[in-house]
Amino acid sequence: MTLNAKQPEDRATAREYAGLARDLFAVSYRRAPGLTVAVLLTQALSLVTVAGIALTLRAAINGAIRGDTGAAVAGAVGAALVYAATAVLNDLGFNVRGRLVDKVAVLDLPASITRDIALLEGLEHVERSDFLDRVNIVLTAPWGIVNGFWSAVTAVFGVLQLGVSLLLLGTVSPWLTLLLLFAAAPLWFDRQGQRHATRAETETAEATRLQRHLFDTASEAAAAKEIRVAGSGAELVRRHAALWEEAAAVRFRAQLRAAAWQVSGWTLFTAGFVAALAVVIHRTASGHGSPGDVVLAITVASTLRGSVEAAVGRTTESVAAQRLVEPYLWLQRFVAERRTDGSGGLATPARLTEGIAFEKVGYRYPGTDRFALEELSFTIPAGSVVAVVGEYGSGKTTLVKLLNRFYRPDSGRISVDGVDLADYDGAGWHARTSAAFQDFGRYHTVFSETVGLGDLPHLDDRERITEAVREAEATGFVDLLPQGLDTRLGRALGGVDLSEGQWQKTALARATMRREPLLFVLDEPTASLDAPSEQEIFQRQMARARELAERTGAITVIVSHRFSTVTGADLILVLDRGRLEDIGSHQELLARGGRYAELYGIQATAYAES
Numbered sequence: 001m002t003l004n005a006k007q008p009e010d011r012a013t014a015r016e017y018a019g020l021a022r023d024l025f026a027v028s029y030r031r032a033p034g035l036t037v038a039v040l041l042t043q044a045l046s047l048v049t050v051a052g053i054a055l056t057l058r059a060a061i062n063g064a065i066r067g068d069t070g071a072a073v074a075g076a077v078g079a080a081l082v083y084a085a086t087a088v089l090n091d092l093g094f095n096v097r098g099r100l101v102d103k104v105a106v107l108d109l110p111a112s113i114t115r116d117i118a119l120l121e122g123l124e125h126v127e128r129s130d131f132l133d134r135v136n137i138v139l140t141a142p143w144g145i146v147n148g149f150w151s152a153v154t155a156v157f158g159v160l161q162l163g164v165s166l167l168l169l170g171t172v173s174p175w176l177t178l179l180l181l182f183a184a185a186p187l188w189f190d191r192q193g194q195r196h197a198t199r200a201e202t203e204t205a206e207a208t209r210l211q212r213h214l215f216d217t218a219s220e221a222a223a224a225k226e227i228r229v230a231g232s233g234a235e236l237v238r239r240h241a242a243l244w245e246e247a248a249a250v251r252f253r254a255q256l257r258a259a260a261w262q263v264s265g266w267t268l269f270t271a272g273f274v275a276a277l278a279v280v281i282h283r284t285a286s287g288h289g290s291p292g293d294v295v296l297a298i299t300v301a302s303t304l305r306g307s308v309e310a311a312v313g314r315t316t317e318s319v320a321a322q323r324l325v326e327p328y329l330w331l332q333r334f335v336a337e338r339r340t341d342g343s344g345g346l347a348t349p350a351r352l353t354e355g356i357a358f359e360k361v362g363y364r365y366p367g368t369d370r371f372a373l374e375e376l377s378f379t380i381p382a383g384s385v386v387a388v389v390g391e392y393g394s395g396k397t398t399l400v401k402l403l404n405r406f407y408r409p410d411s412g413r414i415s416v417d418g419v420d421l422a423d424y425d426g427a428g429w430h431a432r433t434s435a436a437f438q439d440f441g442r443y444h445t446v447f448s449e450t451v452g453l454g455d456l457p458h459l460d461d462r463e464r465i466t467e468a469v470r471e472a473e474a475t476g477f478v479d480l481l482p483q484g485l486d487t488r489l490g491r492a493l494g495g496v497d498l499s500e501g502q503w504q505k506t507a508l509a510r511a512t513m514r515r516e517p518l519l520f521v522l523d524e525p526t527a528s529l530d531a532p533s534e535q536e537i538f539q540r541q542m543a544r545a546r547e548l549a550e551r552t553g554a555i556t557v558i559v560s561h562r563f564s565t566v567t568g569a570d571l572i573l574v575l576d577r578g579r580l581e582d583i584g585s586h587q588e589l590l591a592r593g594g595r596y597a598e599l600y601g602i603q604a605t606a607y608a609e610s
């Protein structure tokens with residue numbers, strides 16, 4: 001099974017919506033039980049207020065006409081009280097709902113979204129544009145999602161309130177219940193309109209992401225140098241504006257369509273409302289029913305418009321939240337599928353005894369046509385040091401990413417001591433690997449921590465951190481930092497900035513924190529360093545590779561452009577456009593006189609001449 005073979009369905013099912021509603025209710029109640037009960041209570045009370053006003057007014061009018069002053073006064077006082085209660089309930093309901101949504105949206109949902117993104121195994125998801133598009137929408141979504149749910153709850157009460165109103169109208173004339181159809185029209189029409197808005201949001205997500213990327217590029221210190229030298233600032237601004245225009249035009253068109261649907265719905269409702277009033281007036285004029293009935297009908301019918309508006313408003317809010325909920329549920333499906341995607345649970349061996357074998361391994365990045373790796377077959381014996389060489393884009397980094405289980409092969413398999421790598425527990429395998437990547441992280445925290453993060457249980461282990469710094473040949477510059485290991489990094493946070501080479505040595509130190517890895521990866525670990533540093537680091541890391549091999553049978557994989565640095569490797573893999581062109585020791589490859597010998601010769605000559 002491959003990580004990129006499965007594709008979650010584009011649309012969520014009713015069952016998933018119901019599941020989300022259940023979860024949101026549970027989390028609301030857990031986080032704020034008082035507020036949750038208060039929202040439900042205010043909504044339930046608002047159900048009876050319309051009926052209360054209409055019935056008390058009818059009693060007051062009929063009492064007055066009969067000459068029964070007591071009944072008339074009681075009815076009038078009752079109506080006034082219910083009016084007051086309605087105003088208070090509306091205000092209270094709105095505020096309580098707002099507080100509840102804020103509380104849940106700020107505290108629970110963002111944490112769960114971040115957890116889903118960060119804890120998913122592998123890298124594939126953060127490199128997929130469909131995943132990133134959804135994350136882009138969902139990151140701003142927690143408030144909208146929780147509010148959408150509570151709007152839906154309020155909308156249900158709103159619809160019930162409409163039911164009560166229609167029931168009252170039905171007591172005057174059954175014909176008036178037909179108003180229900182007209183009342184439902186704006187809801188249905190609005191829903192059609194919102195579909196356009198939802199689609200426009202997804203369609204423009206990529207443009208929005210690109211726009212943000214351009215903004216980041218234009219405002220980053222690293223890119224600022226090149227932008228100024230190239231004079232490309234104005235072009236960046238032009239492209240940024242063009243993307244905005246493009247996205248805004250699509251959204252505006254969708255909003256216009258949504259508005260047209262809305263207007264049609266309201267026109268239909270107004271026609272029904274006018275017809276209903278005509279029925280009541282005609283009925284009373286022809287001597288059926290009391291004047292109190294007319295007042296009741298007019299009271300209810302006039303509040304009906306407000307009730308429909310509120311129900312439509314809440315429904316619109318909850319339907320509009322669909323544009324946030326859909327990507328959120330898609331991400332949840334994606335995460336759930338990846339979690340159950342054949343991830344094995346085998347414990348990683350304590351030490352490697354046989355080694356790692358690639359058997360006809362092929363891998364293609366999602367959304368690309370070309371195989372980054374194709375038909376790769378070779379065996380790396382336990383305890384060996386293997387170098388991976390090849391030209392730019394030949395697949396070296398992809399190979400080490402597969403070894404780290406960031407992706408899984410599309411074809412063939414990788415086995416570790418005879419067992420498919422996919423059958424091991426992912427977290428267990430990661431715990432037994434160490435790696436320094438060419439695009440290393442720059443963590444803006446205290447220096448000791450940025451190294452200690454390489455082995456979380458030893459985050460504060462000064463002795464181990466000092467040793468890792470020594471292994472990375474970084475002691476020299478760390479001693480010069482204002483507070484040594486305790487120096488805060490990152491100028492934006494009031495700390496110091498490191499040079500590119502110093503950041504790279506820091507990443508290397510982080511990668512040497514673990515003492516018992518089974519796999520140790522060095523992907524261009526010295527790309528930002530000068531030649532003497534490079535030489536020292538390679539010598540030291542080679543010695544460390546031998547120690548690890550002794551300790552755990554570990555395999556060390558070194559990716560390097562500089563052939564001279566890897567001549568001491570036991571095995572050299574020569575990659576060319578994703579295929580294994582040659583394999584052997586340095587001497588064997590030289591003796592064969594192939595591409596390796598040719599490239600080695602070119603580099604050796606260039607180095608001797610420089």
Ligand SMILES: Nc1ncnc2c1ncn2[C@@H]1O[C@H](COP(=O)(O)OP(=O)(O)OP(=O)(O)O)[C@@H](O)[C@H]1O
Pocket residue numbers: 127365366368372390391392393394395396397398399
């Ligand atoms: N995240 C990605 N998405 C799509 N294609 C990718 C991705 N990463 C790499 N590729 C493509 O896969 C191929 C192999 O890339 P890879 O980074 O493994 O090569 P490399 O030999 O490590 O290159 P370099 O020496 O420049 O680091 C290249 O054609 C590259 O464009």
